[in-house]
Amino acid sequence: MTKDCKRIISILGHDIPLGASKEINFNIAKLHTSTAIEVPVIIERSKKPGPTILFTAGIHGDEINGVDIVRQLIATKINKPKRGTIICMPILNVFGFLNSSRNFPDGRDLNRVFPGSASGSLASRVAHRLIHEIIPEVDLIIDFHTGGASRFNAAQIRIIKEDQKLEDLATVFGAPFTLYSNNLAKSFRNACHQIGKPILLFEGGKSSFVDDTISKIGIEGAKRILNHYEMLNVKKKSSPPKEPTKFVDDSKWLRARRSGMFKAKIDMYTKVNIDDVLGQITDPYGKLHHTVKSTIDGYIININEASLVYQGDALFHITTKLKN
Incomplete structure (x- = not known):
């Protein structure tokens, strides 16, 4: 059975x-x-x-x-x-x-x-x-x-x-x-x-x-x-997603090149291109202002929401290859 x-x-x-x-x-x-x-x-x-x-x-x-x-x-x-x-x-x-x-x-x-x-x-x-x-x-x-x-x-x-x-x-x-x-x-x-x-x-x-x-x-x-699976309760409704899921073959983390106070300037799920501004890193004294730019074409699938970051910390996870 x-x-x-x-x-x-x-x-x-x-x-x-x-x-x-x-x-x-x-x-x-x-x-x-x-x-x-x-x-x-x-x-x-x-x-x-x-x-x-x-x-x-x-x-x-x-x-x-x-x-x-x-x-x-x-x-x-x-x-x-x-x-x-x-x-x-x-x-x-x-x-x-x-x-x-x-x-x-x-x-x-x-x-x-x-x-x-x-x-x-x-x-x-x-x-x-x-x-x-x-x-x-x-x-x-x-x-x-x-x-x-x-x-x-x-x-x-x-x-x-x-x-x-x-x-x-x-x-x-x-x-x-x-x-x-x-x-x-x-x-x-x-x-x-x-x-x-x-x-x-x-x-x-x-x-x-x-x-x-x-x-x-x-x-x-x-x-x-x-x-x-024809299991959904008859009193409930299901609707298809607005867009089909995107199958991600590969992805890459974009890491901080400076230490300091971090603020993201881009939203999740956004499609970005190389040199798009993603965020900024500053210091508490007003001397450092580092712009974080994308080095990748892809979609944003993770954002570091920490206010303070160190050099090398992962900031953005970006898709690099979608399944055809």
Whole structure:
């Protein structure tokens, strides 16, 4: 029997039939005060069989824009499918979320310990349970991330090259850009790939910040994917993106040639040409005024929003080659 026809699925030891709504606590550990830490896994199954799609966010605890996207999928009942099953895990790293930190309390990055170990570090144990007790039941994962603390990412999907299924799904999702990027060793994306589970990684915004435009792009993309699989709730509508996603074959960081106070003068998603003014670097004393110009023709897909930069810091991420 294929996953598409499964009438009962098993998540974290719980059997869940068609037509069920279930919230299961993903018990991972306790605080030093013996207070239990529980991560809700929210499962909605239609009475009609169909695919199982998992939406995840917060693998890094400070990436709250992704958390907001999954939260809205639940709050607006987009997660109630017309057929099949939708699983939502808004916060994978609840310790990091509570502490506004990227990592687990043991200092480990959850996204660098997959597939994990049942007897390993705290982060490794969480990764192991996720891979062994949830992922086997799903047919597609959409994992929401953000950029770094001061680096604002344009909304984008990241996939590996030469995977036609992922390219097709990225086209359906309809983010402004789709970047080809290799799977990192011990990452969630790589672990899913190794066991044959397709995964779309969404990047958008920056850490510790919620941008409404990024959230909207993520939500609309999720709705398009659900509509593609005929799973979107009949009460919800999905519309095609204003422009097809641009597949990015290659890109380059433009770095600061001076240290000082930095201000960008260009908007995200803008198409720029060589010698276009992108920003300026000044000093506190009014003596330095350095104009940052583009050395590349391409689209702006990341902007450093830090007020102070050092020579060599990455300022702008610009596409250098789009797929024909």
